[in-house]
Amino acid sequence: MSVGGGRKGRVQPEMNVTPLVDVVLVLLIIFMILAPIITQAFAVRLPPKDDDKQEELDQANDPNQPLVLTVTDEQTFEVNGVTIDEPELSVRLHRMFNARPDNVIYIDGEDDAAVGTVLHGVDLARQGGASPVVFLTKKLQ
Secondary structure, three states, rough: OOOOHHHHHHOOOOOOOHHHHHHHHHHHHHHHHHHHOOOOOOOOOOOOHHHHHHEEEEEHHOOOOEEEEEEOOOOOOOOOOOOEEEHHHHHHHHHHHHOOOOOEEEEOOOOOHHHHHHHHHHHHHHOOOOOEEEOOOOOOO
């Protein structure tokens, strides 16, 4: 601040920008040092790819054919004839629905399949993004 030289001897405030410039330059130097460190790549370990099963699923996921989830009497799940383990079912269905224009799934419970197992398959299909879920009363041709 300067005293005097103003109108009627008033104090005129002047901003001291030197500390502001110092702080900005220090931040600039910090970001210049950290930028190469932040952009470095890190190693990711991916699980091994199950080529055979994935190829079967890709062939079974023809967008022109309906997606049919079959619940067998041995409490296993099949999607268009390809057997899928229970823990993987919702994840695989989610991937299959991403490649399709609709999220319709048809549930086909075998005659000897337990009702609880079929309903569990419906829950897994809903977790995978199926909407609507349609129960089959006759076999699709």
